[in-house]
Amino acid sequence: xxxxxxxxxxxxxxxxxxxxxxxxxxxFASLIILLIGFSIASPNFMQTSNMLAILQATSVNGxxxxxxxxxxxxGGIDLSVGTMMTFCAVITGVVLTYAGxxxxxxxxxxxxxxxxxxxxxxxxxxxxxxxxxxxxxxxxLILKGLSLVISGTRPxxxxxxxxxxxxxxxxxxGEVMPALPIPNGVLILFIVAAVAAYILNRTVLGRYCxxxxxxxxxxxxxxxNTDRWKIAIYALAGxxxxxxxxxxxxxxNSAQPALGLGYELEAIAAVVIGGTSLSGGRGTILGSLIGAxxxxxxxxxxxxxxxxxxxxTVVTGAIIILAxxxxxxxxxxxx
Amino acid sequence: MTHLVExxxxxxxxxxxxxxxxxxxxxxxxxxxALMGENGAGKSTLMKIMSGIYARDGGExxxxxxxxxxxxxxAAQDLGIGIIHQELSLMNDLTAAQNVLIGREPRxxxxxxxxxxxxxxTAEIFASLNLSMDPRTQVSTQTIARQQxxxxxxxxxxxxxxxxxxxxxxxxNDTEISExxxxxxxxxxxxxxxxxxxxxxxxxxxxxDRVTILRDGAYIDxxxxxxxxxxxxxxxxxxxxxxxxxxxxxxxxxxxVALEVRHLSRGKEVRDVSFDLRxxxxxxxxxxxxxxRTEVARIIFGADPRDSGEILVxxxxxxxxxPHAAVEAGxxxxxxxxxHFGLAVDMTVRANxxxxxxxxxxxxxxxxxxxxxxxxxxxxxGQLGIRxxxxxxxxxxxxxxxxxxxxxAKWLLRDCDVLIFDEPTRGIDVGAKSEIYxxxxxxxxxxxxxxxxxxxxxxxMRLGHRIAVMCEGRLTAxxxxxxxxxxxxxxxxxxxxxxxxxxxxxxx
Ligand SMILES: Nc1ncnc2c1ncn2[C@@H]1O[C@H](COP(=O)(O)OP(=O)(O)OP(=O)(O)O)[C@@H](O)[C@H]1O
Ligand SMILES: [Mg+2]
Numbered sequence: 001x002x003x004x005x006x007x008x009x010x011x012x013x014x015x016x017x018x019x020x021x022x023x024x025x026x027x028f029a030s031l032i033i034l035l036i037g038f039s040i041a042s043p044n045f046m047q048t049s050n051m052l053a054i055l056q057a058t059s060v061n062g063x064x065x066x067x068x069x070x071x072x073x074x075g076g077i078d079l080s081v082g083t084m085m086t087f088c089a090v091i092t093g094v095v096l097t098y099a100g101x102x103x104x105x106x107x108x109x110x111x112x113x114x115x116x117x118x119x120x121x122x123x124x125x126x127x128x129x130x131x132x133x134x135x136x137x138x139x140x141l142i143l144k145g146l147s148l149v150i151s152g153t154r155p156x157x158x159x160x161x162x163x164x165x166x167x168x169x170x171x172x173x174g175e176v177m178p179a180l181p182i183p184n185g186v187l188i189l190f191i192v193a194a195v196a197a198y199i200l201n202r203t204v205l206g207r208y209c210x211x212x213x214x215x216x217x218x219x220x221x222x223x224x225n226t227d228r229w230k231i232a233i234y235a236l237a238g239x240x241x242x243x244x245x246x247x248x249x250x251x252x253n254s255a256q257p258a259l260g261l262g263y264e265l266e267a268i269a270a271v272v273i274g275g276t277s278l279s280g281g282r283g284t285i286l287g288s289l290i291g292a293x294x295x296x297x298x299x300x301x302x303x304x305x306x307x308x309x310x311x312x313t314v315v316t317g318a319i320i321i322l323a324x325x326x327x328x329x330x331x332x333x334x335x
Numbered sequence: 336m337t338h339l340v341e342x343x344x345x346x347x348x349x350x351x352x353x354x355x356x357x358x359x360x361x362x363x364x365x366x367x368x369a370l371m372g373e374n375g376a377g378k379s380t381l382m383k384i385m386s387g388i389y390a391r392d393g394g395e396x397x398x399x400x401x402x403x404x405x406x407x408x409x410a411a412q413d414l415g416i417g418i419i420h421q422e423l424s425l426m427n428d429l430t431a432a433q434n435v436l437i438g439r440e441p442r443x444x445x446x447x448x449x450x451x452x453x454x455x456x457t458a459e460i461f462a463s464l465n466l467s468m469d470p471r472t473q474v475s476t477q478t479i480a481r482q483q484x485x486x487x488x489x490x491x492x493x494x495x496x497x498x499x500x501x502x503x504x505x506x507x508n509d510t511e512i513s514e515x516x517x518x519x520x521x522x523x524x525x526x527x528x529x530x531x532x533x534x535x536x537x538x539x540x541x542x543x544d545r546v547t548i549l550r551d552g553a554y555i556d557x558x559x560x561x562x563x564x565x566x567x568x569x570x571x572x573x574x575x576x577x578x579x580x581x582x583x584x585x586x587x588x589x590x591x592v593a594l595e596v597r598h599l600s601r602g603k604e605v606r607d608v609s610f611d612l613r614x615x616x617x618x619x620x621x622x623x624x625x626x627x628r629t630e631v632a633r634i635i636f637g638a639d640p641r642d643s644g645e646i647l648v649x650x651x652x653x654x655x656x657x658p659h660a661a662v663e664a665g666x667x668x669x670x671x672x673x674x675h676f677g678l679a680v681d682m683t684v685r686a687n688x689x690x691x692x693x694x695x696x697x698x699x700x701x702x703x704x705x706x707x708x709x710x711x712x713x714x715x716x717g718q719l720g721i722r723x724x725x726x727x728x729x730x731x732x733x734x735x736x737x738x739x740x741x742x743x744a745k746w747l748l749r750d751c752d753v754l755i756f757d758e759p760t761r762g763i764d765v766g767a768k769s770e771i772y773x774x775x776x777x778x779x780x781x782x783x784x785x786x787x788x789x790x791x792x793x794x795x796m797r798l799g800h801r802i803a804v805m806c807e808g809r810l811t812a813x814x815x816x817x818x819x820x821x822x823x824x825x826x827x828x829x830x831x832x833x834x835x836x837x838x839x840x841x842x843x
Contacts, residue, residue: 001662006561043842114345200446202447202450203445203446203448204442204446204447205449206448207429207433207437207440207448210426210429211426211429211433213428214426214427214428214429215424215425215426215427217424218424218425218426218516219437219438220408221388221420221424222408222437222438222489223407223408223409223410223412223438224409224437224438225409237716258432274831281428282426284427316367
């Protein structure tokens, strides 16, 4: 009688993947490898100015990714963050340039506008039971249209508000430590990340993010007012998008109403690379931050190596698929 | 005396189903009131109305004599009514403590969580349940039984005055059930009123004070548990007499071997398991929860990889690595966790039954033959007595027991030579249970080889021609079935921890 003995092959790769408790570890490792790889490939890559450029380039996408992370953990998705960011910037333009109010009102207006837009999306999703994909797709178009209408399709410049561009481009840290001129935009990114991570892991709101994404019906049956919390989460995400609106407006010293589409996909890509599960219930802010950094490093590194723009896009797409595949492998192993 | 809860003339209709027809129910403080009835009788629906999940279409409800209409789970909780749902409803990505205290997390200022207090409070509740579990354990890593215990802890954390338990023991083993009954006794002594739903008839005698019986959505009777014989209760439930046919054990020792398992191992869960199964034979698998029975089944079915060992079907070695390959080789597996693995709950009864053999209903052009699917679905709905308004009802809307029947129908249709049933009658009423037993025996008589895994010893003993007993991943004995074996014998082998593994060879 012939027999076959089945030994399950254990590839080294999958074992490494299984060893990391979070894809974060994996994402972080990839980031390091990318940094090392590019610095070997090009001596210009590791220069301080280039590093700062990468960080600066991460700031807007990073903040958006943090906002989307919150929504994705609840099991939802937010496609409107790109145009919402622009809308917030345009409203800031209206407040500062059209109405000539002091800068602080422009800042408040951006964050508040984002929060209100987010609350609207949240209401559509929670109260009207519209799937998040559709609700935020609608919001994306509404806000894009409104930005164009309000601005008359022309950019709104902030030349009358001196100091507005400092929000992103100035460097508070650089004033204290001239050797480390980290731009404020990057500082803001890290502050937003820290606060969001705190909210996610230490507050009731964060707890319900995970709970909703894990088993919404069960949360509802536990007597939690799920609708209210969901709206709150979307609103918080919106407020964070408002901050991204400020950052981009400040960087361009103008609100560009035609800008915005495509940013949402970049943000979602960063979130996914960072190991947040699109089916909800799992995810980290740190992961999304690293995801955004990976994307910026990739774009920058390939540019420094003079790879054509078109190919950069191809590589980014491949990275996303690889990242999600690695995540699936890990989950299969651990279950 | 005033009743804790009283419900009168309760009406509830769903599209196509008159689920409750003028049903009455009452609960006194400090009593265990069992709610009995066949699958789909309306037990869960009545309790969902009591706990604010469904709104009633008619009738009245009183708490402490005051009319109430709880319109949300929250409102019911405020009235002191808590419920443990039939289907597990935990948040898998959260920890045990986070689940138990969901909605009532200890907070500090600005909505910040007090994680230490959360864990401490949960640990306290676990201790009162005699449950040794770290509150920080992630729920998804726990077995169904332990998840059930978390669910119970969660319900208790509300300090309810009324506690509804909808089939809490369906996934528990005997020790865990005794543990639960101790908790129930304690709650009863504290004056809590408990509504208890179960299909395990023996439990009714053990803990219930009164029994209310529903049939087809109608109120039948309320009787005292102590003075009413089980046979009477069953008769009231089913509306006719259920005759338990005495099992006949056919001689299958000369039949060809259908499935041979040799030295199967996987980590600590399955250690060197060998057995064979002949055509026409029912092999029962007994053992405590976590003994590795399901794991063995999953490995045979290709759902989990094995470290070593071989599997032979009809004498030929097969290399099964995926469930698909297993089905191709003629092996079918009915999962114990029907919601996760057995059913597409959002699809219709018809689609679910046809799921495992779509090819049979597909024309060469790839078009589905709905008429043929309907005929088959209707046939099984009739044969298994699945209570559904039609074959296009979403499975999600069926009662728990009827969902289980849909899973069985699906695999019956697949017509495998080797069928593995993992807890086939979990949550199934007495009437349907004996129908399913008859069905399994029928399948065996037709020459199929059948494995039945069950935590209910009487079930394994009733069905098994031979009984395989497992403990801690090892096969500790294969005993003859029928009258020759006693519960004590099986339990002895089921608790035979860590004898040398040579034992399994000795018995074979
Ligand atoms: N949401 C719903 N929509 C439509 N029909 C429903 C719904 N909930 C329950 N039903 C139907 O109402 C009837 C009663 O169901 P219920 O769940 O109360 O039965 P049960 O007595 O708890 O049965 P089991 O013992 O199987 O759990 C069944 O026919 C079921 O199909
Ligand atoms: Mg039920």
